[in-house]
Amino acid sequence: MTELAERLAKILGPKGWMPAAEAGPFQRDWLDRYGAPPFGVARPACTAEVSAVLAAAHAAGVAVVPQGGNTGLCGGAVLGSPGGVILSLGRMNACGVPDAASGSIEVEAGLVLQMLHDRLDGSGLMFPMHLGAEGSAQVGGLIGTNAGGSHAFRFGMMQDLVLGLEVVLADGTVWNGMRAVQKDNAGYQLRRLFCGSEGTLGIVTRAVLKLHPAPRQRATALLVLPDEAAAVAFGTRLRAEAGEVLTGLEFFCELGLDLALRHVTSLGYPLETRGGTYLLVEIASASARMPLEDILTATLEWGMEEGLVLDGTIAASDAQRGAFWRLREEQPEGQRLEGAQLKHDVAVPPGRIAEFVAAAGARCEAILPGVRINPFGHLADGNIHYNLSPPEEAADFGGKAQELGLAIAGLATEMSGSFAAEHGLGQAKIALADALRSPVERQLMRSIRRALDPAAVLNPWAVAPARD
Template identity: 70%
Template sequence: MTDPVTALREMLGPKGWLSGSDARPYQRDWLDRYGVAALGVARPADTSEVASVVKTCHAAGLAVVPQGGNTGLCGGAVADRPDAVIVSLSRMTAIGKPDLDSGSILVEAGAVLAALHEALEPHGLMFPMHLGAEGSARIGGLVGTNAGGSQAFRYGMMQDLVLGLEVVTPDGAIWNGLRAVQKDNAGYQLRKLYCGAEGTLGIVTRAILRLYPMPRRQASALVVMPDFAAAVSFGTFLRGEVGEFLTGLEFFSNIGLGLALKHLPDLAYQLEARGEVYVLVELASGAPRVPLDEILASALEWGMEQGLVLDGALAATGAHRAQFWRLREEQPEGQRLEGEQLKHDISVPPGAIARFVEAGAEICDDILPGVRINPFGHLGDGNIHY
């Protein structure tokens, strides 16, 4: 009987099977905290090759670890035992043409999120999933983790943006659920089970994703807040007053800002005031004449009158907006470069964010006196990176 590693090597060829030093970039997670040397890394070129790899591993009793962009922080996409095969979808990067009538697109699981954004731009369409790792995160990993991103409170999480899936099941069979319909009550919604299953129920190979028209007008502001209670109150006001335009409502702490500025010298913070927490607000509209800058400026003025806002600035240009977003998106990198850390991904009701941060700080300080706590995340939906 052929050794399974030999069978995989012969099946996939030199481009599709990596071992030794060639496999190392796939065997450790982004924080370089997790991962052991697996038997090798399979890089199948299409769904049929994924199925063949899984069948071979299943027959030999080998563990299979699906991997997208390997941007995770918890070791979920690397091996934790030596008798495992990492299945990387990095060669399956095809992005189809958008279906303008149905507002959908078929993509392979290895497609990089940023590449999808770029492909949609000429068509005036967008896929409303934005996160710091979008330059390396892949569609299959986003499905497997049921990613949310910065616009989840407006457009939903990945399970809300997936219309159909193709999946290789643990025995190597192929499940074809590639439907592009938005209303489907024909039995169990199996695609939703795969969203968030992190590859435990099968390997996502292709997906049909839901698209939206690209906004024709945007306005962004970086707001300095005295504390988390003020940030929560300001967020509540924004949802009530400008909710129909609100597409971004992010926050990060002064500790996190300091770490990012310390370790990333090309970052810039140009406001005069500093506060305990900073809120990044973004409005968008498909109507080009909606005065979003005026609406957002009025909201900031109200916040200052109420004592909720210490300072704030509207983005005057696209480069200015990108600068604001980098301050938020580089929070994980600033932490990583500072050294050892404990990380959690926690969801609470948005109204409970301030109470959670305060109570969590007291508990953590009792356990580890002097610990620095850097909460950041999504004020709109209550998801805190802690």
């Protein structure tokens, strides 16, 4: 190990190598559930350094885990046992010039998502990936998890926004796939293979990202509805009315709103009516001519006549729009500040959301009476963050966490959905994947991993573990 540390220190220089004693901030995951002490943190400044680090670690048989902003929610960006290297991409954060004619931009993997948004501000173009962690999450991490977020139903997940990639493979070999076209059928879709591979198949160092025209106008509404069935019915109508200009359809429930307002004191609730479910609706267009507000108002009136919408308001300013979005985006923070919690990231066919929420609620109540359930998320693609808080007066889940997790994940699976919608497997969901996915599927994943990394150097604890 000392020999490898000396080698890495020499490759990376004093700015690029942090010995174990300084590795504290990189050691644990965002939720502080996973992580073990690394013997050092490599902070390369360019692809050649990433390649040299991997070649050295590979020769020594030492594990390497890539880490971006470390906002992942499944423990995929930290070690599973002591002694490996954390490879932090934060210094590789260059951002190219947006190409308006081609609708693309070249970036390094360590670029923080918010920085990309800031870079595009005023250019007439946008990168349509938005999530609560965008102030820290990096392009490499977003690709590693194949992130989704609140606009995924309209613009796709990260795999749909990546045109080209540069990846350093386990032994240090560099694959340059930095093409800038959507259409590239020259064999297997390698760029897609790396999207969602959670650092187990290669280290993403650069990417060509797809850009879209920035909206020139938006209409945003906050709506109160009686329940999830009404939200699904209203969402179906809105999709039909707004078509491709519908860019946001987020839902949250009364418990989530209550926790957010109680704990995040800068939030305000603009309506007098409270209900069972809330919708944040946004329609946006790059064309200045679309009658967006008319579409929204007409659909809202229909929803009220049908008894699906109890109350609602359309944002009158950008500031108010921001305040509506914060009500949705602070849902995780409100629940975190309440105390112990269990996070679940499931997807079901959007038309079955209400059915899922009712059936999952019954299953959870049977396992732990009084458990507090806070489903919220992305209505249009069926992605529900089905998060739990312990019953009032209880400090934890009384040893029932695993049983609850399996019940929720099992139900999503039975309903043709997924128990890992947008956060990946990391270390947290390996047992679920082994229990709920077929042996054929799990074996295929192990075969792909072995083919690309036979020495099991790359993030060996994630997805389909390659080491104990």
